[in-house]
Amino acid sequence: MNWRSTHAHWGVLAKAFHWLAALGIFALAAIGLYMVGMPLGLAKLKMYLLHKALGITVLALVLLRLLWRLFDRHPRYPPGMPRWQVGVAHASHALLYLLLLAVPISGWVYNSASGFPLPWFGLVDLPAIAPVSKPLAHLALTVHETAFWTLAALVLLHVAAAIEHHVRQRDAVLARMLPWRTRRAHAISDGENP
Ligand code: HEM
Ligand code: HEM
Numbered sequence: 001m002n003w004r005s006t007h008a009h010w011g012v013l014a015k016a017f018h019w020l021a022a023l024g025i026f027a028l029a030a031i032g033l034y035m036v037g038m039p040l041g042l043a044k045l046k047m048y049l050l051h052k053a054l055g056i057t058v059l060a061l062v063l064l065r066l067l068w069r070l071f072d073r074h075p076r077y078p079p080g081m082p083r084w085q086v087g088v089a090h091a092s093h094a095l096l097y098l099l100l101l102a103v104p105i106s107g108w109v110y111n112s113a114s115g116f117p118l119p120w121f122g123l124v125d126l127p128a129i130a131p132v133s134k135p136l137a138h139l140a141l142t143v144h145e146t147a148f149w150t151l152a153a154l155v156l157l158h159v160a161a162a163i164e165h166h167v168r169q170r171d172a173v174l175a176r177m178l179p180w181r182t183r184r185a186h187a188i189s190d191g192e193n194p
Helices: 013-034 042-071 083-113 134-167 182-186
Strands: none
Touching: 013 042, 013 134, 042 083, 083 134
């Protein structure tokens, strides 16, 4: 089991960060879109608390992933892949990371500017990161929603690109990111893809 990524494969940590963050984003999107329409009451409050605590967890995962990325390598792209495609992949991943930071941080700013507390699963109370201010809360919420929908659109393109690699280009770009080892991922070795 390789913790670090190699020239040909993603390591266990990079895969774990990717899939945990992806799972978290899907859950947060569902909870966020559902909770805003709930009638006022204890159930709504509990959903908001869950959304915020899970959102902070995803923020921590993304920060850890970015830190680990400094010490980890990025597997090489298939030799025949055009340079422009590699450029688009790098640019879209950079934008994904930017949005993965912007969405939870704007949520945290909104929460702080509205004067709401931020308990993390009842274990610690996280501090406010902005002063209480109505205009700031309004701005932060607009950023939270806009950044979220931009992220959702980019994730759709991201998934389409992964499927395109797997089905049309028939390379190992998707296979080597999957949590389990597929036959296609097995077929490439570090020696074959130096
Ligand atoms: C990556 C993490 C996150 C995602 C994907 C996400 C996504 C969403 C979505 C889709 C909504 C519904 C927007 C709407 O239709 O109005 C929402 C609302 C909200 N989010 Fe997040 N969120 C994240 C993190 C956070 C964090 C960390 C906080 C606070 C600490 C937070 C606080 C809120 C609040 C308070 C609302 C409700 C706003 C309202 O009542 O109109 N979110 N979020
Ligand atoms: C909310 C959902 C998702 C987010 C936010 C996300 C984000 C990212 C990011 C930021 C990277 C770049 C990793 C790095 O270089 O450090 C990445 C890589 C990757 N993702 Fe996702 N992802 C999501 C869902 C998915 C899904 C559902 C699939 C598959 C169908 C997928 C397939 C891949 C693949 C194959 C790579 C590696 C690309 C490469 O080799 O450069 N992702 N993802």
